[in-house]
Amino acid sequence: MTYRFLPDVALADIAFEATSDTVDGLFETCGLAITDIMVDPSTLRTTNERELSLQSESLDRLLYDFMTELIVMKDVDSLLFGEFRVRVSKAGTSLDAVARGEQIDRERHRLRNDVKAVTMHLFGVKHEGKTWRTTVVLDI
């Protein structure tokens, strides 16, 4: 499960590529990458827990909706998450997840960029051999 940032993909925004051996791990990795953009993860505790259940028409859309939901929770509930446990259905059209993190604390958290939306640019989920891969460009 890894992610790496792609500095040359979007001048005004932030892009990353995530890979994992499992589709569940791919979702979890994307969650961690988004958190890393918004806060230094080493300053984030995991004292709050949120359960998520999502349904979508395809695996691509499910991942898009999952990442969008994290952004919504950041804005609505001031939550940032440092740990994820995601279970994607065999059909790839639904998931159950537990996200653990805490509310934003401006004194303690080393905050970074504010992620505002997931774009469709270059987006898609690929399964290449044993590796699940995606490229995500986020509007900052």
Add this chain to the structure above:
Amino acid sequence: MPANPAIEQVSDVAWEISPSYKQGMNVPARIYASKKLLDSMDSGVIEQVTNVACLPGIVRYSYAMADAHWGYGFPIGGVAAFDVEKGVISPGGVGFDVNCGMRLIRTNLHYSEVRPKIKELVDLIFNLVPAGVGVKGTQNFAQSQMGDITSLGVKWCAEHDLAWEDDPNHVEEGGFIKGADISKVSRQAISRGTSQFGTLGSGNHYLEIQVVDPARYLDKDRAEEFGIVHDDQVMVMIHCGSRGFGHQVCTDYLRNFESGMRRFGIEVRDRDLACLPFSSKEGQDYYSAMVCAANFAFVNRQIIVNQVRDAFSRVFHRDAEALDMHLIYDVCHNVAKVETHSYDGTSAKVLVHRKGATRSFGPGHPDVPAPYRKIGQPVIIGGSMETGSYLLVGTQKAMDETFGSTAHGSGRTMSRTAAKKEVRGAELQRKMLDHGIYVKAATMDGLAEEAGMAYKDISEVVETMDRAGISKKVVALRPIGNIKG
């Protein structure tokens, strides 16, 4: 960008690409740029401006302004007008941050009065105007009020003692675009937006205290019409948009549009150009939601203005009226609007998409506020936090050539990562202080990413549009204090 034989020079600051350049182009592309700006423009602009030219129902030209750079689908700095019956609407032609825009407020203060208090003023505004990750606004509206707020915009604010009586008259569209329908906006967008009124956001958003640059106090007569009467007058400029509300509207509808295109048999060269017929139910639904977001942004900037007026009043011990803190103007630079324009021998309603572009209506236009109608609409073009900004005026030539549109800012030339490698935030902050600019930022990384070297030369952009006759320079504004998210 390497020399491209398809780009034909039509004047010293205008270039065209014929429809024969790419299969499917319905109109030519037109780029406003000096040779220097054109040579430094990324090749993605050419690809994107010619892709936009392929969209159904586009009329006249697909435009790229002098600050154009690569975006999602449309280039940033892109303008395209569509026949309202046969044309499309595209969220990519508006941008995620619906009605990201600029507001300029004057004061009657001189630089000599503000300079000794700039730290106190900036620190206070930084506390009053939340900026950065996940910030909440200080103005708590109920979700049940969002329908009215996003329908009536700044007019709603004036009716609820959240704006001065003449504020709406100094905002594009009188402070609200007609056609909002909150029922077309998702619960998530409403939830995100309700708690964010009066917040600045982050990224390239800022609130800047500026002073007229006496060396570039260029058109004193027009400046006076805008209420700028001395050559060291202090101004405040706000750059922000519709926050999570607008971003969620775009997110929601981009999903719908992709699947909708298959039903309408529309194919686009770039997934980010997802579009639907403007006359379709889905097109109209997006438009209504987008208008809600645009009006949200007008209100957001209004709430911030109230906080700024409060801050100035506290620091200078006079009320904001006594400080003459009236709005000069507020412009959108990410929006799609139905406007009436004359072109090709006819006058018709068109849907004008401006993505990172500013309206630039000329003298006599009925949509220009009465106090300015004789000279034309104020145009606010923001530069980087180190270089300053410009106030310009719209022209008849803009009406004749570009559907009343001009550039919006400098445009980035360097990625955020590359900028952070070149300069550290703390070092930049010190350097700016040495140059007389006190900046307070939510994060040092965010500050470094917005360094002036990451942007085009604003003066070259503005000079180009002035030479093109699309917007004429009135005054340059130099930063002395800055708040960044």
